[in-house]
Amino acid sequence: MYDVIIVGAGTAGLASAVYTSMNNQNLKIMLLEKESKCGRKLSASGNGKCNITNSEWSFNCYSSDNEAFIDDFVSKHNPNEIIRFFELLGIPLYEKNGYYYPFSNMAKQVTSILIDELDRRKVSIVCDAKVTRIRYEENERRYYVYANNMGSKPIECKNIILALGSNASPKLGGSDTLDIIKKLEISTVPFVPSLCPIYVEDDLLKIAKGVRVDGKVNICVGKKIYSESGQVQFNDNNLSGIALMNLSKYVYDLKGDEFKDALFIELLPEYSWDKLKEYIICTINIFMKRSVINMLDGFLPHQLSVYILRRLKLDENMRIGDLPDKQINRLTSCIKMLNFTPKLYEDYDKAQVSLGGVKLKEIDADTFESRKYPGLYIVGEVLDMTGKCGGYNISFAILSAIAASRNILGDL
Ligand SMILES: Cc1cc2nc3c(=O)[nH]c(=O)nc-3n(C[C@H](O)[C@H](O)[C@H](O)COP(=O)(O)OP(=O)(O)OC[C@H]3O[C@@H](n4cnc5c(N)ncnc54)[C@H](O)[C@@H]3O)c2cc1C
Structure with missing residues (x-):
């Protein structure tokens, strides 16, 4: 049985696996990814340069149906947490006009460093494994995860982090990730493309x-x-x-x-x-x-x-x-x-993110743990919280991932 299964090896999933494994080497962690490669959007971010965060940090940098959540989030977190996280990984950042990038200016290298760190820490990463269903057994306080190419038996875990991303940019792996959430009867706001022409x-x-x-x-x-x-x-x-x-x-x-x-x-x-x-x-x-x-x-x-x-x-x-x-x-x-005269044209291919996602009332604002399912966490872009251009989406993915990991580390 795994201590933690992370579904989705994008920005939030990788960050969460790295943070958890760095802080407790004894945990059994598995990362499941439906694509053949991890972190495809992270590798393409910032025109390949990876704009990670921003010195401007306020309510106006994010949108959501739940504005109180944004207020709470920006007051509790700040870009220094992200800068520190990357420094600890050996990826110092530099700032230009408020925008933070890695000194290498290479998004792909950021992804590789995260993956290498997980390999070194023997975190199991399984690609081409699309999770299709999650079952919670209340009596056992345990999750059963069903994924393609993983045999007919579900994988068992105590904690599960859903870091599924959105349907934006399907060529980089975006898909309708709300399907799996709806099966758990967790409420959602429909996705619409954003940060697009x-x-x-x-x-x-x-x-x-x-x-x-x-x-x-x-x-x-x-x-x-x-x-x-x-x-x-x-x-x-x-x-x-x-x-x-x-x-x-x-x-x-x-x-x-x-x-x-x-x-x-x-x-x-x-x-x-x-x-x-x-x-x-x-x-x-x-x-x-x-x-x-x-x-x-x-x-x-x-x-x-x-x-x-x-x-x-x-x-x-x-x-x-x-x-x-x-x-x-x-x-x-x-x-x-x-x-x-603008027209409504939903161009997911050109959208960097999607507005909408899991309603924020479904999760605890400090830990990102589901209010319905103990031990189930939802992080990153699949949540109804979207940043503007400038590093805010990677920031949110990472900060939410770290918050969930911290809670798991404290709980175990
Ligand atoms: C071209 C482009 C440029 C961008 N540039 C920037 C930028 O410079 N700065 C910034 O802040 N943001 C940028 N963004 C947005 C940013 O990349 C995303 O908001 C961020 O990656 C979201 O992280 P995430 O982990 O929540 O989702 P993702 O990084 O999308 O990861 C989700 C992962 O889950 C996997 N997955 C989904 N469903 C399943 C399933 N059922 N089973 C298994 N795996 C599954 C997906 O394949 C994916 O790998 C950019 C986006 C794009 C498309």
Whole structure:
């Protein structure tokens, strides 16, 4: 019989196995993973560089249906715990603009170090073993775990940690992990993709494909406007970049007519509307004979200039000296408030995480132990707690995993 079985060898599962085995070498621990490799998302994280945590740490960094839980979590934990955990593993982190990465800048190496540590500590890791069912025997206070490729007999354990992740990014192993949770009659919030591009209704958008510019991105939901500044990337049928990804969750809050022009980007953040108009008028006064496209090319990437003029149905070759005041206003407004109508398109392939998951009322906020099943812990992204870009999801996966492991270590 195992002391601990961890289901899912992703970020949280690996962290939990490492923490538990480092703190008690005598425990019999097994890690079951449905994929042929462990930690696939961790290995792909941060564009392969592994953005582990962040110096900004507040309520606003996470979302969940249960806001009290977020409050409690951010007040009890902080990034130093993560930094310390990695230091103890021989992976010091460096900070750049608040974002923490390993000095190697290699996410794959972080995964390898975790796996090597488990091998050294003789933790049994079984890949290609998808857990299909978990049975709890109350009288024995014992779990029976059924997994593919593990024979017909279930594996027995005293404690079980579910570190299943979400259905985001199926190419990296994401799947509908709530199935197994629902069989245990644990309540859940349905998954929806998050930290993904925002898809928009715009046939002309492909003209600007590949353009990257800085801007302030805003999404208007009812009477509220959510904003974030950063780089905006124009794609065939969507807009991406960290600001867009962080705001993508709000598209699910839009209803009916609210979709229309709900997203708007303020280009050239250095210029206010008035200052930009003044600049355009100044340019017109000096270079009357220049074409409109030529003038826009002075401060915007060419493809974006073409796109804006097409949207406004303005002739690229028109002399700027011939632009009436009304068109100068339209041009200024288009640059300072480039609006889009978002569409609901659930692109799990491009989503880094999913919103939703196990309802947080199902677990103890300190230990992550199920309130229904003693000895069953639920950690990481499968829970209804999602961070924004910047290392918050890895942070949550690791902090929740450590909290569960600590409780198990104390209990045994
Ligand atoms: C491309 C990409 C880049 C990212 N970059 C960052 C970043 O830089 N910083 C950051 O903070 N976050 C990042 N994230 C998000 C982060 O990787 C995840 O939030 C984090 O890995 C979640 O950890 P987890 O252990 O809960 O889930 P996962 O890491 O997804 O692990 C879950 C594991 O459980 C396994 N599993 C599921 N069901 C079963 C089953 N029934 N039986 C056995 N095994 C099962 C899965 O195969 C998987 O290996 C990124 C995500 C992606 C996709």
